[in-house]
Amino acid sequence: MxxxxxxxxxxxxxxxxxxxxxxxxxxxxxxxxxxxxxxxxxxxxxxxxxxxxxxxxxxxxxxxxxxxxxxxxxxxxxxxxxxxxxxxxxxxxxxxxxxxxxxxxxxxxxxxxxxxxxxxxxxxxxxxxxxxxxxxxxxxxxxxxxxxxxxxxxxxxxxxxxxxxxxRGIGFEPADLGNFLCIDPQACTGCGICARVCPAGCIHVEEGAAVRDALAGQGCNACLACIHACANGAISLPMGEANPQARFRNSHVTLAQIMQANETDE
Ligand SMILES: Cc1cc2nc3c(=O)[nH]c(=O)nc-3n(C[C@H](O)[C@H](O)[C@H](O)COP(=O)(O)O)c2cc1C
Ligand code: SF4
Ligand code: SF4
CATH class of the missing domain: 3.40.50.360 (Flavodoxin domain)
Incomplete structure (x- = not known):
């Protein structure tokens, strides 16, 4: 196992x-x-x-x-x-x-x-x-x-x-993650992919746009699954990114497999 x-x-x-x-x-x-x-x-x-x-x-x-x-x-x-x-x-x-x-x-x-x-x-x-x-x-x-x-x-x-x-004080505990991610409602199409790849159920779609739950810091693991999976570049990191246009997924693994691994029912 x-x-x-x-x-x-x-x-x-x-x-x-x-x-x-x-x-x-x-x-x-x-x-x-x-x-x-x-x-x-x-x-x-x-x-x-x-x-x-x-x-x-x-x-x-x-x-x-x-x-x-x-x-x-x-x-x-x-x-x-x-x-x-x-x-x-x-x-x-x-x-x-x-x-x-x-x-x-x-x-x-x-x-x-x-x-x-x-x-x-x-x-x-x-x-x-x-x-x-x-x-x-x-x-x-x-x-x-x-x-x-x-x-x-x-x-x-x-x-x-x-x-x-x-x-350097970089932390991945709940207290550090309240403002970890930023979702741009203008760029978001409401496709819901980010919600489906989140292993902790921190994101949901409301009125056609992704919303990070108010208490998302409580569950967020800082894993970046949501940001890498968003095809519209609607999620960013306020702390800055080396290349905001470039995202990654292992070439042997499909998006469906990431969703299957992480998706919650909520
Ligand atoms: C929050 C976070 C912290 C990370 N810290 C390190 C690190 O300290 N050292 C390192 O070499 N890689 C670090 N990484 C990179 C990941 O460990 C690495 O890319 C990993 O293979 C990703 O696995 P996954 O594709 O299964 O999510 C970090 C990634 C994230 C999202
Ligand atoms: S994956 Fe991107 S475009 Fe789709 S709902 Fe999430 S933030 Fe919006
Ligand atoms: S960083 Fe990971 S745990 Fe946090 S909201 Fe995005 S997918 Fe969920």
């Missing part, structure tokens, strides 16, 4: 590939979180694939591991990232230990960086071949299929990189 959280498809692609290799199934964390009652999973292998946000777990992934019970002899994590993982592996290990899980295997995987404030998606796409994603994913697949026990090493330089990031 492989769980994933995705905004722009990288983690869905990785989870699907690993599931195929293991003859297992990939399950969306937002969909699992919508189930009522206890979340309890047992299997020979259980893994989670997630994108690092400021080197940390997305909030919904953290809430999922806090809520779920896992029974497996082999627990693994794959952390996708686009530029700098810092000590994400150590942070993940600590968060899993807090819920009494000792992962047998943790690896990062360099992919396209979808963080719009710092990166132009056109440049990111051009850099993709150099990241050797297929090769690195095949290595991870072999590791997991062979039940390798390995935790990617973390250096003092990695720890320092995270400390520097934290000192």
């Amino acid at each position: 492989i769980f994933y959280f995705t905004a722009t498809g990288n983690c869905r692609y990785v989870a699907d590939q690993l599931a195929e290799k293991l003859g297992d199934e990939a399950r969306s964390i937002p969909q699992e979180m919508r189930r009522a009652g206890e979340l309890s999973y047992a299997g020979e292998t259980i893994g989670i694939v997630y994108p690092i946000y400021g080197h940390m777990m997305p909030r919904m992934v953290r809430e999922f591991v806090e809520r779920a019970k896992f029974d497996t002899p082999y627990f693994f994590l794959v952390l996708t990232y686009g530029c700098r993982h810092a000590n994400a592996v150590e942070i993940a290990q600590e968060q899993m230990r807090a819920v009494s899980i000792e992962p047998a295997y943790i690896s990062t995987l360099l992919m396209v960086d979808n963080w719009l404030p710092n990166f132009d998606m056109n440049e990111q796409r051009a850099m993709e071949p150099g990241k050797r994603i297929g090769e690195n994913l095949a290595r991870i697949g072999d590791d997991v299929a062979g039940r390798r026990c390995w935790i990617e090493p973390v250096s003092d330089v990695d720890r320092e990189a995270h400390a520097q990031f934290m000192s």
Whole structure:
């Protein structure tokens, strides 16, 4: 059983590939979180694939591991990232230990960086071949299929990189996200795609235009799924973007698959 959280498809692609290799199934964390009652999973292998946000777990992934019970002899994590993982592996290990899980295997995987404030998606796409994603994913697949026990090493330089990031005060917690996104009602056609890709149900369409719920900061994960999926450029980041015209979705993943992974019934 492989769980994933995705905004722009990288983690869905990785989870699907690993599931195929293991003859297992990939399950969306937002969909699992919508189930009522206890979340309890047992299997020979259980893994989670997630994108690092400021080197940390997305909030919904953290809430999922806090809520779920896992029974497996082999627990693994794959952390996708686009530029700098810092000590994400150590942070993940600590968060899993807090819920009494000792992962047998943790690896990062360099992919396209979808963080719009710092990166132009056109440049990111051009850099993709150099990241050797297929090769690195095949290595991870072999590791997991062979039940390798390995935790990617973390250096003092990695720890320092995270400390520097934290000192800049960029946060992805609810209190930081009240004014995270801006929706332009003039550019919005009311198509509702943004609402359907939001894993946290933060957006709805009202009178033909997308509206971010007043308390959206409460649920928003800062994942950027909505902004990347809007074909009309109607959603932007007030903090600024490297290229407001360029958006990204993993080339192996369809918009329908992102919606299927994240859509709520509301
Ligand atoms: C809020 C946010 C924070 C991010 N922080 C980092 C980071 O600290 N380091 C990094 O290399 N990539 C960072 N990224 C990039 C993503 O981790 C990366 O693009 C990931 O593969 C996206 O996965 P997805 O397509 O499944 O959503 C960040 C992206 C977002 C949206
Ligand atoms: S995806 Fe864009 S155009 Fe469609 S409803 Fe959302 S903001 Fe409006
Ligand atoms: S509002 Fe946008 S950034 Fe926030 S959780 Fe929903 S899709 Fe992600």
